[in-house]
Amino acid sequence: xxxxxxxxxxxxxxxxxxxxxxxxxxxxxxxxxxxxxxxxxxxxxxxxxxxxxxxxxxxxxxxxxxxxxxxxxxxxxxxxxxxxxxxxxxxxxxxxxxxxxxxxxxxxxxxxxxxxxxxxxxxxxxxxxxxxxxxxxxxxxxxxxxxxxxxxxxxxxxxxxxxxxxxxxxxxxxxxxxxxxxxxxxxxxxxxxxxxxxxxxxxxxxxxxxxxxxxxxxxxxxxxxxxxxxxxxxxxxxxxxxxxxxxxxxxxxxxxxxxxxxxxxxxxxxxxxxxxxxxxxxx
Amino acid sequence: xxxxxxxxxxxxxxxxxxxxxxxxxxxxxxxxxxxxxxxxxxxxxxxxxxxxxxxxxxxxxxxxxxxxxxxxxxxxxxxxxxxxxxxxxxxxxxxxxxxxxxxxxxxxxxxxxxxxxxxxxxxxxxxxxxxxxxxxxxxxxxxxxxxxxxxxxxxxxxxxxxxxxxxxxxxxxxxxxxxxxxxxxxxxxxxxxxxxxxxxxxxxxxxxxxxxxxxxxxxxxxxxxxxxxxxxxxxxxxxxxx
Ligand SMILES: Nc1ncnc2c1ncn2[C@@H]1O[C@H](COP(=O)(O)OP(=O)(O)O)[C@@H](O)[C@H]1O
Ligand SMILES: [Mg+2]
Numbered sequence: 001x002x003x004x005x006x007x008x009x010x011x012x013x014x015x016x017x018x019x020x021x022x023x024x025x026x027x028x029x030x031x032x033x034x035x036x037x038x039x040x041x042x043x044x045x046x047x048x049x050x051x052x053x054x055x056x057x058x059x060x061x062x063x064x065x066x067x068x069x070x071x072x073x074x075x076x077x078x079x080x081x082x083x084x085x086x087x088x089x090x091x092x093x094x095x096x097x098x099x100x101x102x103x104x105x106x107x108x109x110x111x112x113x114x115x116x117x118x119x120x121x122x123x124x125x126x127x128x129x130x131x132x133x134x135x136x137x138x139x140x141x142x143x144x145x146x147x148x149x150x151x152x153x154x155x156x157x158x159x160x161x162x163x164x165x166x167x168x169x170x171x172x173x174x175x176x177x178x179x180x181x182x183x184x185x186x187x188x189x190x191x192x193x194x195x196x197x198x199x200x201x202x203x204x205x206x207x208x209x210x211x212x213x214x215x216x217x218x219x220x221x222x223x224x225x226x227x228x229x230x231x232x233x234x235x236x237x238x239x240x241x242x243x244x245x246x247x248x249x250x251x252x253x254x255x256x257x258x259x260x261x262x263x264x265x266x267x268x269x270x271x272x273x274x275x276x277x278x279x280x281x282x283x
Numbered sequence: 284x285x286x287x288x289x290x291x292x293x294x295x296x297x298x299x300x301x302x303x304x305x306x307x308x309x310x311x312x313x314x315x316x317x318x319x320x321x322x323x324x325x326x327x328x329x330x331x332x333x334x335x336x337x338x339x340x341x342x343x344x345x346x347x348x349x350x351x352x353x354x355x356x357x358x359x360x361x362x363x364x365x366x367x368x369x370x371x372x373x374x375x376x377x378x379x380x381x382x383x384x385x386x387x388x389x390x391x392x393x394x395x396x397x398x399x400x401x402x403x404x405x406x407x408x409x410x411x412x413x414x415x416x417x418x419x420x421x422x423x424x425x426x427x428x429x430x431x432x433x434x435x436x437x438x439x440x441x442x443x444x445x446x447x448x449x450x451x452x453x454x455x456x457x458x459x460x461x462x463x464x465x466x467x468x469x470x471x472x473x474x475x476x477x478x479x480x481x482x483x484x485x486x487x488x489x490x491x492x493x494x495x496x497x498x499x500x501x502x503x504x505x506x507x508x509x510x511x512x513x514x515x516x517x518x519x520x521x522x523x524x525x
Binding site for chain 1 (some may be wrong): 354
C-alpha cells in the first residue's frame with residue numbers, strides 16, 4: 001500500500017461555469033449514499049418494520065381471544081385503528097425512528113465528519129435540507145409499508161369472529177395516513193434535536209425524553225389548561241388520528257384538524273431548527 | 284492564493300489567533316509552522332468557514348469560503364484524520380463527497396489509487412490505522428483536483444515511507460502551480476518540504492519568509508531559528524502547569 005511517486009491528478013471534465021452551485025440532485029444523492037452505507041441503518045429499519053407487523057398481528061389475535069368475554073358495549077366500542085396501532089407499543093417505534101434521524105446528524109459530529117462535509121459543501125443549509133429530504137423519503141415509504149401491513153395483519157387476525165373494518169373506510173385511511181406520517185415526523189424531530197445537542201448519547205436521550213417520558217407526565221388531572229399543549233404532542237395527535245371506534249374517550253381530545261396541524265408542524269419546526277443550528281454554530 | 288487579513292479568534296479569555304496577516308502564493312509549498320496550541324488549526328478552520336472569526340477576513344482565491352456552494356473543485360483540505368465516520372468504507376466516504384460536488388464517479392477510484400488505498404477501499408474506516416486514515420483524508424482533498432490545498436499536520440501517523448510519499452506529493456502539487464499550505468509543529472518536517480514559511484507563536488505572526496532566509500537568521504540551523512523565535516512563547520511546555 002505504499003506509493004512513492006505521485007501521478008498528476010487529471011482535471012475533471014468541464015462544467016466550470018456552474019461548478020460552484022450546490023445542486024439538489026447531487027446533495028440528495030450524497031446523503032442517500034451516506035444513509036445506506038452504515039450497516040446499522042437498514043438493520044434498524046428492518047427490525048422495526050418486522051417487529052410492528054408482528055405486534056399488529058398479535059394485537060388482533062388478543063382481540064380475537066377476548067371477544068367472547070366482551071360485553072355488548074365493549075363490542076360496540078371495538079376500535080380497529082387502535083387494534084392495529086396500539087399506542088403504548090408504538091413508543092418504541094417513535095424512539096427508533098427518532099434515533100435513526102438523530103444519528104444522521106450526531107453521527108457526523110461524533111468523529112469530525114461534519115468538518116469534512118462542510119469543507120466539501122459550504123452551503124450548510126442545503127446539506128441539512130438534503131438530509132431531511134432523504135429521511136422524509138425513506139421514513140415515509142417505511143411508514144406507509146408498516147401502516148398498511150399492520151392494519152391488514154391486525155384485520156386478518158380478527159378471523160371471522162369480529163366484524164372487519166375495511167382499510168378503505170375513511171377513518172381507517174386516516175389511521176394509515178397518520179401512521180405513515182408519524183415515522184418521518186419522529187425522524188426529523190430526532191434530527192433537529194441532534195443538530196442542537198450534537199452528542200449521540202444526549203440526542204438519543206432527548207428523543208426518549210420527548211417521545212416516551214413526556215406524554216404520561218403531561219396528562220395530569222387538574223392541569224386541564226395544559227390540554228392544548230398536550231394534544232399537540234405527536235403521540236397524542238397520532239393517537240387521536242388512529243382511532244376508528246365510537247367509544248368512550250375520557251378528557252380532552254383535539255379535533256382532527258388540530259391533530260393534523262400538530263403533526264405537520266412538528267417536522268417543519270424540527271427542520272427549521274436544524275437548519276438554523278447547523279448554519280450559525282462553529283464546528 | 285490565500286489571503287489572511289487581521290484574522291482574530293477568541294475563545295473566552297483565550298486569544299487563539301491574534302490579528303494574523305499573511306498571504307500564501309501558488310506554485311510553492313508554504314509551511315505553516317508553530318508550536319502546539321499556537322493557533323494553526325484554528326486559522327485553517329476559519330479559512331474553511333468552519334468557525335467564524337471574531338474579526339478579520341480570510342479569503343481563498345478572493346472569496347470567503349462560505350460564499351461557495353460546493354468547494355472541492357476549488358479547495359481541498361485535510362484537517363484531521365478523524366474527520367470520517369468509522370462505520371463507512373473508504374469508498375463510500377469518498378463516493379458521498381464526490382457525489383455532493385457533482386464530480387465524476389471515476390474520481391473515487393483514481394484518488395484511492397493515488398494514495399495507495401485501492402486494496403482496502405471496501406474496508407470500514409474504523410479498522411484503519413492512523414496512517415491509512417491520513418491517506419484517506421489526503422484522497423478526499425485531491426478529489427476535486429483543486430488549485431488550493433490545505434493540510435493540517437498531514438504526516439502524523441505516517442510511516443517513514445509515507446512521510447516521503449507525502450512530501451513528494453506536496454512538492455508535485457505545488458510544481459503544477461497549485462497553492463499548497465501545510466501545517467506542522469515540527470521544523471524537521473518542513474525542512475525538505477516547504478519553500479516558504481509562515482511561522483506563528485501564541486496566535487501571532489513571527490515570520491513570513493523563504494525557508495532559506497529563515498534558516499540564515501540563526502546562522503544556518505532551522506531548528507535553532509524556530510526555537511529561538513517561538514521558544515519564549517510556547518503555551519504548553521512539558522512539566523509545567525499553565
Ligand atoms: N473550540 C475551542 N474552544 C476553546 N479553545 C479552543 C478551541 N479551539 C482551539 N482552542 C484554543 O486555541 C488555541 C489554539 O489552538 P489550535 O488552533 O488547535 O492550535 P494548533 O493547531 O497550532 O496546535 C489553544 O490554546 C486551544 O486550546
Ligand atoms: Mg492543530
